[in-house]
Amino acid sequence: MRRYFGRKLLLYGLTFFVAVTINWMIPRFMPGDPVSTMLARRTVNDPAAYEQMRVYYSDLFGLDKPIWEQYLNFWGSLLQGDFGISVWAFPTPVGSVILSALPYTLALVIPAVLLSWVVGNWFGAFAARRKLLDSAVLPVGYLLTAMPYMWLAALLAWVLGVVTGWFPFAGGYSFSRTPELTWPFIQDLIMHWVLPFLSLFLVALGGWAIGMRNMIIYELDSDYSNYLGALGAPNRLIRRYAFRNAMLPQITGLALQLGVIVAGAVVTEIVFAYPGLGLTILRAIQNLDFFLLQGVFLFIVVGVLIANFVIDVVYLLVDPRTRIGVA
Amino acid sequence: MTLKVDDLRVYYRTLRGEVKALDGVSFTLADGEIMGLAGESGCGKSTLGKSLIRLDQRMKHVGGSVELDGQVLPIADDRRMNAHRFFEVSLIPQYSMSALNPTRKIGRMIEELLRSRGAPFDRKELERRLHLVGLSTDVLDRYPIELSGGMKQRTVMVISTLLDPSLLIADEVTSALDVSSQRAVAQTLLEFRDRHLVKSMIVVTHDLSLVYQIADTIMVMYAGKLAEKAPAKTIVNAPRHPYTQALINSLPEVGVRYSERRLQGIPGSPPSLLNPPKGCRFRDRCPLAFDKCETEPPFTEIAQGHSVACWKAI
Known part of the structure; x- marks a missing residue:
C-alpha cells in the first residue's frame, strides 16, 4: 500500500513539475x-x-x-x-486576484460536475433496458452532450434570461449591490449562479446518462448477470450488481472530465460574464499578464491533480481488483 | 421419474428467419440419473440445457412441454419460471470463470443471492459443502479475482447446488479446464448425486470420453433432433445410429498409434437449421442412407432404455 502511494505521489510530483514548467513557458512564447x-x-x-x-x-x-x-x-x-504581481490588475498580487475569483468557479464547477455525474448515472442506469424511457433518454442525452457549452449557455441566457426574465444573465451579482453577508445578497448570488450552473450541468448530464446506460446494458449482458438470472435472482439484485460494476469506468470518466470541465467553465463564464477563473484567464490573455495566467493555470493543474488523486483512492475502495495490485 | 420432456421445440429468432435449434425433442430422465448430452457444435445441446432453466432473449418456446417431478415447468414464462429456478432446476454454466460478481466478496454475494430468493443462509452448511469440493472457507472472504480458475469453478458448483435441486444442468463445465481439473470436476458431479445433493443431472458436453466416466446414460443430438439415447456403455460399445458410430470412431483411443490408423472425422457438415431438409437430417452425411430416409425416422425404443432415430436400426 505504501509503495503504491509512494509511486503515485512521485508520478503526481513529476506531472506537477512538467505542468508548471509548461505553464511558465507558454505565456513567454506568446507574441x-x-x-x-x-x-x-x-x-x-x-x-x-x-x-x-x-x-x-x-x-x-x-x-x-x-x-x-x-x-x-x-x-x-x-x-x-x-505568484507575482498581476499586470492586468496592477498592483494587486496574483494570489489575491485568484482567491477572489476562485470561489465563483468552485461554486460553479463542483456542483455542476458532481450533480451531473450523480443524476446522469442514476438516470442512465434507470433508463437502461426500460424500453419507453430508454427511447426518450437516449436522443435527449445525445442532443445535450453534443451541444457546445457556449451555445447552450447563450440559448439559456436568451430563453430564461432575456425572454422570460426569470434569471439575471450577467455578472456574479447585481451591479447595484456590494458583497456582504446578508440574505438578500446571497439570494442575488444564487440567482446569478443558476444559469451558468445549468449550462454546465445540462451538457455534462447527457454524456453521463448515455455512458451509464451503455455500461449497464453491457453489464446486464455479462456472465455474472446471466448466472444470477439463471438462479432466479430478482432484477433488483442483478441491477444493483450491474450498477456497482458499471460505476467503475464512470469514476475514471469523472477524473478525465475534471480537466475538460474547466475549459467548459471558461467559455460559460465568458458568456455570462461570471467573475470566476475563466474570466480571469481571458483577462490575463488579453493583457499579456504572464503572472496571472501562470497562477490560474497552476491552480487548475493542482485542482486536477488533487481530483485525480481522490479518484485513485476512491477506486481503491470500490474495485477490489485494484486493491490486489496494490497489496 | 424426475424429468419428462415432450416434443420440445425452441427456435432462435434471427433477421433471416427462425433457426430451429431444438425441433421436437422428447426424452425422460430417471431419479438419480446422470445423463450426458453430446453432439457437435450447433446441434442444439446447449439450447436444450438452457431451455430447461432460462430461455435467453432470442429464444422462443414454440411447442412441447417440460415436466419436473410431476409439475409442468412454465419455461416460456420467465417470471413464473423464477419460482422453480435454483430451488428445483439449477445450472452450472459454461462460463464459471466469470460467473461471479467481481466486486463482491463471494460469501456476501452468496448471502445476498439466498436472501433475495427467500432461502435461509446457512453458513455451516455452506462451509461443509465447500469442504466437500476441497475448498477452504477462506474463499468466502475473498473476491473472485483472488481465486484460480479451478477454485472459481468449484465455488460455482457449490453455489448452484446449495438448495439441493432436483435437476442440475452442467453446461460444458469441463471445457475450460486442464485434464486433472476435468477429472476432479467430473468426480465432484458424481459425488453430488451420490450424496443426494442433486437428484438427477444433465451434463452437456462435447467430450464423450469424459462424460462416459460419470454418466449413466448418454443422449446424442444431431441438428436439433435426438439421434440416440442409451446407457453409456451401449453408446460407446454398441451404438446403433450411424451418427453416434461416426462420433465414437472419431475419438482417439488409448494405446492406438495414429500413425498407423488415421483418426476418422465425419465428412460433410450439419445442415442449416434455418431451413432444415425434410426427412432424416443426417441423410446427406450418412454412409447408410437409402430411400426411406426421405421421411423422418421416429425416435423409437429398440431395447430397454435404448432409443434410436434411424430406419436402419429399427
Whole structure:
C-alpha cells in the first residue's frame, strides 16, 4: 500500500513539475511584450519617461533577467507562495486576484460536475433496458452532450434570461449591490449562479446518462448477470450488481472530465460574464499578464491533480481488483 | 421419474428467419440419473440445457412441454419460471470463470443471492459443502479475482447446488479446464448425486470420453433432433445410429498409434437449421442412407432404455 502511494505521489510530483514548467513557458512564447502593453494603456508621450518606466516595470516583474534566471526565480518564489504581481490588475498580487475569483468557479464547477455525474448515472442506469424511457433518454442525452457549452449557455441566457426574465444573465451579482453577508445578497448570488450552473450541468448530464446506460446494458449482458438470472435472482439484485460494476469506468470518466470541465467553465463564464477563473484567464490573455495566467493555470493543474488523486483512492475502495495490485 | 420432456421445440429468432435449434425433442430422465448430452457444435445441446432453466432473449418456446417431478415447468414464462429456478432446476454454466460478481466478496454475494430468493443462509452448511469440493472457507472472504480458475469453478458448483435441486444442468463445465481439473470436476458431479445433493443431472458436453466416466446414460443430438439415447456403455460399445458410430470412431483411443490408423472425422457438415431438409437430417452425411430416409425416422425404443432415430436400426 505504501509503495503504491509512494509511486503515485512521485508520478503526481513529476506531472506537477512538467505542468508548471509548461505553464511558465507558454505565456513567454506568446507574441507581444506585457510591459509595453501596460505602458500603452498609460499613454506616456515623453520618450525619456517611457524608457524610464519600461526599465522600472521590467525590473519590477523581473523581466530584464536572462530567461533561465527568470525560470529559477519563478520556482523560488512559487515555493514561498508568491505568484507575482498581476499586470492586468496592477498592483494587486496574483494570489489575491485568484482567491477572489476562485470561489465563483468552485461554486460553479463542483456542483455542476458532481450533480451531473450523480443524476446522469442514476438516470442512465434507470433508463437502461426500460424500453419507453430508454427511447426518450437516449436522443435527449445525445442532443445535450453534443451541444457546445457556449451555445447552450447563450440559448439559456436568451430563453430564461432575456425572454422570460426569470434569471439575471450577467455578472456574479447585481451591479447595484456590494458583497456582504446578508440574505438578500446571497439570494442575488444564487440567482446569478443558476444559469451558468445549468449550462454546465445540462451538457455534462447527457454524456453521463448515455455512458451509464451503455455500461449497464453491457453489464446486464455479462456472465455474472446471466448466472444470477439463471438462479432466479430478482432484477433488483442483478441491477444493483450491474450498477456497482458499471460505476467503475464512470469514476475514471469523472477524473478525465475534471480537466475538460474547466475549459467548459471558461467559455460559460465568458458568456455570462461570471467573475470566476475563466474570466480571469481571458483577462490575463488579453493583457499579456504572464503572472496571472501562470497562477490560474497552476491552480487548475493542482485542482486536477488533487481530483485525480481522490479518484485513485476512491477506486481503491470500490474495485477490489485494484486493491490486489496494490497489496 | 424426475424429468419428462415432450416434443420440445425452441427456435432462435434471427433477421433471416427462425433457426430451429431444438425441433421436437422428447426424452425422460430417471431419479438419480446422470445423463450426458453430446453432439457437435450447433446441434442444439446447449439450447436444450438452457431451455430447461432460462430461455435467453432470442429464444422462443414454440411447442412441447417440460415436466419436473410431476409439475409442468412454465419455461416460456420467465417470471413464473423464477419460482422453480435454483430451488428445483439449477445450472452450472459454461462460463464459471466469470460467473461471479467481481466486486463482491463471494460469501456476501452468496448471502445476498439466498436472501433475495427467500432461502435461509446457512453458513455451516455452506462451509461443509465447500469442504466437500476441497475448498477452504477462506474463499468466502475473498473476491473472485483472488481465486484460480479451478477454485472459481468449484465455488460455482457449490453455489448452484446449495438448495439441493432436483435437476442440475452442467453446461460444458469441463471445457475450460486442464485434464486433472476435468477429472476432479467430473468426480465432484458424481459425488453430488451420490450424496443426494442433486437428484438427477444433465451434463452437456462435447467430450464423450469424459462424460462416459460419470454418466449413466448418454443422449446424442444431431441438428436439433435426438439421434440416440442409451446407457453409456451401449453408446460407446454398441451404438446403433450411424451418427453416434461416426462420433465414437472419431475419438482417439488409448494405446492406438495414429500413425498407423488415421483418426476418422465425419465428412460433410450439419445442415442449416434455418431451413432444415425434410426427412432424416443426417441423410446427406450418412454412409447408410437409402430411400426411406426421405421421411423422418421416429425416435423409437429398440431395447430397454435404448432409443434410436434411424430406419436402419429399427
